[in-house]
Each structure stands twice: as structure tokens, then as C-alpha cells.
């Protein structure tokens with residue numbers, strides 16, 4: 001059954017050699033109870049460990065059931081320990097954080113038995129050793145004798161052919177020893193039991209055969225046996241521990257140290273908290289910036305003007321460096337007594353855009369899905385008269401008090417703006433989306449105009465004066481006085497009078513002009529104000545539709561004065577000489593030029609803006625530089641600046657948080673290492689039960705995995721809780737609401753990251769654990 005042939009084992013510590021086993025040859029029967037007696041240090045335990053596959057011999061041969069073990073690989077030894085050998089130790093060697101049933105099940109788990117079968121078998125053997133009443137207990141709640149019974153049950157669970165007992169009663173009183181020995185005697189009826197003991201009486205009383213050791217040699221054997229040549233019928237079932245079992249073992253271990261686990265997880269979650277808070281802040285700020293940018297987009301549509309300064313990256317860079325020079329005082333000074341002449345217009349490259357009918361048609365055909373509105377600005381003048389309480393007086397829509405600003409896009413003069421028309425034909429108009437109605441109605445016809453007041457309902461006094469309202473000594477004008485006010489835009493033919501000299505002057509007979517046919521009647525349909533949270537493009541004052549301008553141009557283009565002006569190179573009103581450009585602009589002013597001065601395209605979002613730009617670029621593709629239409633996209637310059645800054649800040653902050661993640665990684669490494677040291681005995685027990693080195697690594701990987709998931713979840717929870725005070729603080733500082741928000745996708749990613757990093761950090765100590773010598777591990781306390 002079991003044969004040791006010239007087995008030797010020597011331990012080397014420094015220069016000192018200890019011959020623990022010195023050429024032992026002995027054979028065992030298939031069923032017998034053998035006691036090994038001997039003085040301390042005589043090599044008994046070493047021999048038992050070699051037989052049990054816990055320790056390796058240096059030379060000789062161990063033959064098990066006719067199979068030589070010299071060719072055994074690690075995995076064969078693991079399987080041998082698991083299937084064929086049961087160990088019983090003096091100090092019981094139970095895993096304290098597992099229940100006694102789980103302790104007994106462990107060996108069977110490694111041999112791959114199903115959960116149900118395992119459990120039944122564990123209960124059976126525990127009942128057999130007399131522990132039926134104590135199944136629910138943990139090892140720590142049992143007496144020494146009871147613990148040894150559990151150890152016996154564990155050793156018997158896999159029904160091994162060999163039971164190895166190393167002083168099984170060494171720690172027990174006489175009565176209990178007797179009971180345990182009776183049990184072992186019983187077990188020995190159908191297997192080989194080899195017991196190491198110091199107690200000759202016990203050996204005498206219970207065993208069939210006594211072998212005495214001295215200085216690593218056998219000095220006597222009461223019942224020697226000569227091994228018969230056997231055919232090898234030795235079949236080993238390979239052992240393996242599932243990751244789930246590893247998780248269960250580790251989870252139970254962690255459960256016994258709740259406080260420490262919590263503190264460890266808390267400390268190692270700091271890095272995750274840092275990154276989660278930074279990510280939630282940066283994504284929150286990004287949302288704010290995106291919102292700001294989409295507002296900015298409404299404010300800065302893509303502008304196509306008749307003449308465009310080419311703003312490109314180069315210009316911006318040179319502007320920036322000029323600014324920097326003046327701020328830093330690094331401007332260039334030249335020593336000279338001459339004044340150098342230069343033409344400033346040469347340094348600004350102006351591109352003339354020819355807004356031909358073809359191009360305007362091209363713009364009109366833009367996909368309404370990508371461009372929510374197109375606004376046209378014309379420089380046509382509006383000659384208006386209003387009947388104020390029976391007196392017809394000239395009025396103006398324009399306060400004429402402030403300068404024109406292209407930056408405020410839709411406006412062609414302060415107090416007078418045109419609003420973009422809806423391209424989609426359905427849905428809310430730009431005004432309905434962006435402005436709230438204070439009185440009257442939104443414009444429905446081209447001839448409906450609206451009064452825009454600011455958020456405090458204010459309006460420039462001069463605008464209402466221009467419209468013919470009485471404002472002298474007044475603080476306010478009620479809306480119903482304004483809404484419904486009608487006036488007329490007088491056609492050129494009605495407005496201009498030809499003088500005997502062939503020139504044209506505005507007529508003076510307002511009543512006749514007002515009453516004449518062909519004028520365009522206009523009505524103030526309502527008063528509007530920008531909605532809270534929206535950014536409007538309209539200046540406080542009057543806003544009218546592009547169609548109104550088109551109507552005026554339509555009515556003016558065939559008028560006498562336009563015809564006369566087209567035919568003349570002098571100003572038909574002042575007889576002043578005109579160059580080509582002034583003539584064009586005068587014709588535009590008179591409504592003789594259908595081309596808009598400026599076109600603005602309104603996207604809804606960045607993708608749409610890109611699509612619009614692609615559409616505009618498409619037109620320019622095959623054209624010569626001079627014929628190309630240059631557009632201005634101010635939002636792009638803004639967004640690339642803000643986006644870049646935000647990304648930069650985020651990266652720097654994450655780098656800092658990353659450092660704390662590395663620190664927690666090192667900490668996990670140390671903590672796992674401590675856990676390995678603490679659980680050395682457990683490693684020995686698992687190895688004795690047949691766990692492979694891989695399985696030991698797995699147990700610790702499982703522990704760090706649990707720790708990683710837990711610290712990840714804890715980190716996310718804390719980071720999420722932190723977003724509330726952070727938001728309150730940010731709101732107080734910046735009035736931005738809900739900036740910090742934790743994206744669930746980031747949260748999941750960070751938990752995974754924490755788990756992976758923790759497993760990585762713990763893997764090295766876990767590998768170290770697996771390399772521990774089983775015998776030494778068992779010996780540790």
C-alpha cells in the first residue's frame with residue numbers, strides 16, 4: 001500500500017545540516033493502525049509530512065499503491081493530499097472564521113463535489129464523530145476534544161485511504177484522549193492510520209504496530225511488513241478551488257474583521273473619492289459650459305457679411321501676442337528720427353462677400369434640421385408716419401443714440417433688431433422659444449412688430465419718443481398704450497418728391513403721404529421680454545421680421561427714385577458725386593438692392609453648427625479665393641478656448657487624485673501582506689487539504705476583490721454624498737446650480753477601476769502566500 005525506500009531528508013540552515021530522516025525504509029499494510037514513537041527531534045513529524053505529501057524527501061522513493069512518487073508534479077501531490085490522505089494535528093488546525101460544517105466541507109470543495117452532496121456528507125461525518133448537536137457552532141465555541149473531532153471529521157470527509165495523525169491527543173486530557181483514540185481506532189478499521197505520539201501507553205493500547213524512531217532512523221518495528229509487488233491502480237482526482245469558494249472563504253474571513261475592513265476600504269477609497277469628485281465637478285462644469293456655449297451660439301450665429309474681416313487662428317495668435325507684449329511691456333521700440341508710413345487696411349484682410357441671388361438661394365435651401373433660423377439684415381431705410389391723435393407725424397424705429405454693434409449680431413442698430421424666421425415651418429418660433437409675452441400677441445404677420453423690453457421691463461426713452469409716444473415727465477408707459485399702435489411705412493413714390501432741378505427730396509405733406517395708396521401698415525402686436533435662463537439676440541427696442549424688410553424692398557425696387565439713382569452717378573438727393581461703393585450702399589438704403597447686408601444662420605447645437613459650416617464650405621469648395629464666401633464663427637473661437645482650459649484643469653486634477661490612488665494601491669499591498677501573515681496557518685491548512693498554490697493565490701485575490709469592490713462602492717457613495725455640500729458651496733460662490741453631478745457611467749467605471757487596481761495591488765502578496773511552505777505554514781501560530 002505505502003512503501004518508503006531509503007528515504008532521506010536533510011535540513012540545511014546556514015552551514016548546519018540536520019538529518020531529519022536518515023535512510024528510512026518501511027512498508028505499511030492497507031489497513032492497520034501504526035504508532036510512531038520516538039524522542040523529540042527524532043524525525044517523526046518529518047516522516048509523517050513526507051508520507052502525507054506536505055514535505056518532499058531528498059532521496060529514496062515513496063511508493064503509493066505501486067506508484068512511484070519521484071515523478072509526481074505539484075498538482076499530483078495536491079490531488080494526493082486531497083483524495084488519499086487525511087491529516088489530524090495536535091493543534092486541530094481548524095479555520096476559525098468558518099463554521100465547523102464549512103471546515104469539514106473544505107476538502108470536498110477542493111475535490112469538486114457538488115454543494116448538496118458536500119453538505120450531506122459533512123453532516124454525516126460530524127454526526128459520526130458525535131457532534132450532531134453542535135453543527136451550527138464555530139470552532140472557537142467548541143472544547144478541545146470537540147475541535148479534534150471536527151478535525152477528524154474533516155480528515156474523514158473525503159474518505160481517505162491513509163489517515164495521518166500528529167499527536168492527536170497531545171492537547172487533551174486523559175478522558176477526552178481516550179474518546180478521541182477510540183474514534184481513531186474505529187476509523188482505522190478500514191484504512192491505514194499512522195499516528196505520531198510521545199505516549200507509549202496510548203501507542204500500546206490502541207495500535208497494531210509500533211515503530212520507534214531515533215535520530216532519523218527506525219530502531220524497532222513491532223510488526224514489520226514486506227511490501228508485495230503491486231500493480232499501480234492509483235488514480236488521482238485533480239483538485240481545484242472555484243473562485244466562488246475562494247470568495248466565500250475570504251468573505252467569511254472579512255466578516256470577522258468588520259471594523260478593520262471598513263477602515264481599510266475607507267482609506268483605499270480616498271483615491272476613488274478624489275477622482276469621482278473631480279469627474280463629477282468637471283462633467284458638471286462641462287455641462288454648464290456647454291449650456292453657456294449653446295447660449296453663446298444663439299448670441300453668436302454664423303455671420304455672413306458683405307465684407308468680412310478674416311478672423312483665423314493666425315490673426316488671433318498675432319492679436320494675442322500683441323496684447324501680451326503691451327501687458328508685459330515687451331513692445332518693440334525703434335530708435336529713429338523718421339516717421340514710418342503704413343496703410344492699416346493692408347494689415348487687416350477684408351474679404352468682399354458677393355451675396356448673389358444664387359448664394360442666397362443656396363442658403364435658403366439649407367436643411368431646416370440643421371439650421372433653426374436664418375436672419376437677414378438689410379440696410380433699407382424705413383420712412384414712417386404715424387397718426388397720433390389726428391396729427392400725422394414722422395416717426396422712427398431707431399433710437400439713433402447708440403452705435404451699431406455687429407457683435408450683438410441680429411441687430412443692425414441699437415433699439416432695432418430683426419429676428420430670425422423659423423425654417424422648419426412647424427414648432428415654436430424663435431420668439432416663442434426665447435421670449436415671454438408680456439402683453440398683446442406674438443407677431444403673426446410680416447407687418448406685426450414687437451416691443452422688446454429688458455428683464456426689468458425697461459425701454460430706452462428715446463425709442464418710445466421716436467415712435468411718437470408722449471414720454472415727457474413720465475416714469476412709465478402702460479403696455480396697452482403701446483400694444484395695437486399702428487403706423488405706416490411710406491413707399492418711395494409716396495415719400496420722395498421730384499424737384500424742378502431733377503433731384504428728389506422727402507415730401508412735407510404728411511397727411512397726403514399717409515393717405516396715399518401702396519403704403520405698408522404696421523402694427524405693434526405685443527410686448528416681449530427674454531425668458532429666464534435664455535439669452536436673446538434682440539436688443540431692447542423694436543423687433544421686426546425679415547419679411548417686412550423684404551416687403552419694403554419689393555415696394556421700393558421699381559420706384560422712381562431708385563430708377564433715377566440707378567441711372568445716375570451722383571446722389572439724386574444731394575447731387576453729390578458717388579463712387580461705386582457709395583452708390584451701392586445708397587441704393588441699398590433706398591431699397592433698390594435686394595441683397596442683404598448680412599445673413600445670420602442659427603444652429604441649435606454644436607453638431608448642427610458643424611453641419612452648417614460643412615454646408616457653407618461645400619459651396620466654397622470649387623471656387624477661387626476671391627469668389628468664396630467667408631463666414632465668421634465667433635462661438636467656435638470661444639468654445640475651443642473654454643473646452644481646452646476645462647480639459648486641462650481636469651487632467652491636472654485627475655493626475656493629483658491618481659497619486660492618491662497609487663498610495664491606496666500600496667496600502668492595499670501592505671494590508672494584503674499583513675493578511676497573508678495573519679492567515680499563514682490557514683494557508684497551511686488549505687495546502688494540507690489539497691489546495692493548489694493557485695488556489696491560495698485565488699483566496700487572497702478574492703479577498704482583495706471583495707475589498708476593492710467595497711472600497712470602490714464606498715468611495716462612490718462618499719463622493720456622491722460630497723456632491724451635495726459642494727453644490728451648496730458652489731451655488732453660494734457662483735450661483736451655478738447643481739454643478740457637481742456624478743455620472744453613473746463614471747461611477748461604474750471607478751468601481752471597476754478600484755477593484756482591478758486593488759486586485760493588482762494585492763496580487764503580489766497573494767503570490768507570496770501561495771509560495772509559502774505548507775509545513776512551515778502549519779507550524780506558525
Ligand SMILES: Nc1ncnc2c1ncn2[C@@H]1O[C@H](COP(=O)(O)OP(=O)(O)OP(=O)(O)O)[C@@H](O)[C@H]1O
Nearest residue numbers: 011012013018020039040041042043044045046047
Ligand atoms: N523546517 C526545518 N528546518 C530545519 N530543521 C528542521 C525543520 N523541521 C524539522 N527540523 C529538524 O529536523 C529534526 C526532526 O524534526 P521533527 O519535527 O521531525 O522531529 P519530531 O520527532 O517530530 O519531534 P517532536 O516530537 O518534538 O515533534 C529536528 O532536529 C528538527 O530540528
